[in-house]
Amino acid sequence: MMWSVEVDQDTCVGSGMCNAAAPELFLLEGSTSVALRPTAEPAEDVRDAAESCPVEAITIRDTDTGAIEAPTDT
Template sequence: MGDRWHVEVDREICIGSGMCVGVAPDGFALDSARQSHPKEGETDASETVLEAAETCPVEAIVITLAGSGKAVFPPGG
């Protein structure tokens, strides 16, 4: 069985660029205030979700391993 990730968006940092939604529309959505949020708080490890986190211009997306809390992105975070 593959890794499970816990995905969060720091809404105080998010600038609503929408890049995460463009890269991973199945993983993220913008609300009426143009703030990003994950569609699911926990998801299977996914290259597209990781790419969305990496392309966020303000690094508002935090991914950790579900259960252990070990940082996936940002690395060492």
């Protein structure tokens, strides 16, 4: 299983929380974050990056099913 990683550039405010949680996957470029790869292996740090985004600009989906893995409502 793989996860797709999407950053909504119109929503991102460049807080840097995703980069702090998963620096191997997210990079701050100017005033927004970008995913360094379109997919990632499932990992807690990737989920944490999406969950920690203050404006929920990051969406993590299961590439097989399309199900949203993060952010989730708790």
